[in-house]
Amino acid sequence: MEATGQIAAVRQADEARPRPHGVALRPLALAGATLTWLAIFAIVVSVLMLNARAAVREETEAAFGLANAFATMRLPTAFERRDMMAEARQIAADIETQRHVSAELRDATGRPVALPLAPQPQRDPPPGWFAALLRPAPQADLIPVSQYPNVLGVLEIRTDPGDEIAEAWADFRLMLPLLGGMALAVLGVTMAITGLVLRRLGVLGAALARMRAGDLAVRAPQTGLAELGQLSDGVNALASHLARERAENRRLQGRMMTLAESERARIASDLHDGIGPQLFALQAAIDQAEERAGGAADPALAGALAAVSRHAAAIRASARAAIDDLRLSPAEGASLAEMLQELLFEFADMAPEVEFALDAPQDLPATDEAARVALFRFVRESVLNALRHARPTRVGVALATAPGTALLARVEDDGAGPRPAGRKGLGQAGMRDRASALGGDYTPPRREGAMTVTECRLPLAGAQDQETER
Secondary structure, eight states: OHHHHHHHHHHHHHHHSOOOOOOOHHHHHHHHHHHHHHHHHHHHHHHHHHHHHHHHHHHHHHHHHHHHHHHHHHSOOTTSOSOHHHHHHHHHHHHHTSSSEEEEEEETTSOBOOOOOOOOOOOOOOOHHHHHHHOOOOOEEEEEEEETTEEEEEEEEEEOTHHHHHHHHHHHHHHHHHHHHHHHHHHHHHHHHHHHHHHHHHHHHHHHHHHHTTOTTOOOOOOSOHHHHHHHHHHHHHHHHHHHHHHHHHHHHHHHHHHHHHHHHHHHHHHHHHHHHHHHHHHHHHHHHHHHGGGOOOHHHHHHHHHHHHHHHHHHHHHHHHHHHHSOOTTTTSOHHHHHHHHHHHHHHHOTTSEEEEEOOTTOOOOOHHHHHHHHHHHHHHHHHHHHHTOOSEEEEEEEEETTTEEEEEEEEOSSOOOOTTOOOHHHHHHHHHHHHTTOEEEEEEEETTEEEEEEEEEOHHHHHHHHHO
C-alpha cells in the first residue's frame, strides 16, 4: 500500500510538471504506416496504369494492322465482276467482330451501310477519366470500294481500344480490394508491433516509477525483446548500484549519528564533571554568606543574597536540563523497550497528573544503535512536545513491526492537539532528518478522533540488507 501511494504521488508530480514537447509513438507509427501505404499504392497504381496503357496501345496497333491487311486481301479488285458492296459489307461485318478495331461501310453518297452483326456481350464501361488515361492516339484508314470505272463506296477501319480498356478496368477493380486489404494488414501489423513495444515500455516505466519513488528492490522484468532486454538489464544494474549506494549512505549516516550521540554523552559528562562542582561550590558559598548575613540589619544585602541564590538555583536547573538532554538515557545500553519504559518513568515523576502507557511486543526485533537512538529521541521529543504544548491527561507509546521490513514507533495523547501549521519547531525538523537519514519516514502530529498521533517508521537492518542484495 505504501509503495502504491508513493507511485501515485510520483505520477501526480509528473502530471503537474510541464511535459516536454514531442510526438507520441502510436500516432507516429500510424502516420508512418499510412504514408508508406499511400506511397506503395501510388507506385503500384502508376506501374499498373503505365503497363495497361502500353498494352492497350500495342494490342490496338496490332489489331489495326491485321484488320487493314485482312480488308485489303479480301476485297476484290475493281476489275472483277462481283458484287463489290456485298463483299465489302461482309468484310466490314467480320472486322467489326474483331477486338480493338471497328469498321464502317459508306456508299457513294456517304450514307452508312447497315452491317449484319451478331449480338456482342456487353461490358461495364470504365470511368471516363480511366479511359482517357489509357486511350492511345486514334488511327483510321480508308479503303475505297470501286468497280471500274465507278467508286461504289468507302470502307473505314478505325482503332477501338474500348474492350481492352474495359478489361484493364476490370483488373484494376480487382486490384483495389487487394491493395485495401494489404493496407489494413500493414496498418494492423504496425499498430500491433507498436502496441507490443508500448506495453513493454509501460512495464519498464512502472518499474522506473517505483524506483523513483524509493523502492529500489523492484526490478524491471524481461520483455522478450532483445533491445528492451538490454534496457531492462541496464535499469536493473542501475537500481542495484543505487541500492548499494543508499545502504552505504545509511550505514554512514547511522555511524555519524552514533558518533554524534557519543559526542553528546562526552559533552554531558564534561558539563557534569566541570560545571557541577563549581555550581555546588557557588551554592555553598551563597549559603555561608546568607548565614553570616542572617543577623545583619541591612535588608538590601539580604535581598541581594536571596537573588543570587535564586539565580544560582536557576543555573543549576538549566545545566541539569542541558545535561539530561545531551545524555541519551539512564538505561543506556539496554533494549529499546527498556529504555522507553525508563523514559516514561522519568516523565511520570515530572508530570504525576498524566497517565503514561507503553505497548511493546515481547518479540520486538533487535535494532542497530542508530535506529535505537533515533526512535528513543523521537519518543522523548514527541512526549515532551505533548507535555509542553497540549496539557494531556494520557500519553501512550506503542512499538510495532511490519513483517520483516520496518519498526514503527507511535506516540498519541489526548491533549489539545498539534500546533497550527507554520509553527514547526526544531524538534520536528530533527526527527524528520534522523528518519530520512536512516531510510525511514516521520509523520508529524495529526489529529485522529480525540487523539493526537505522531509516528516514526525505520527499516530493519535485515530488510536493508535484503534490498541491497537484490
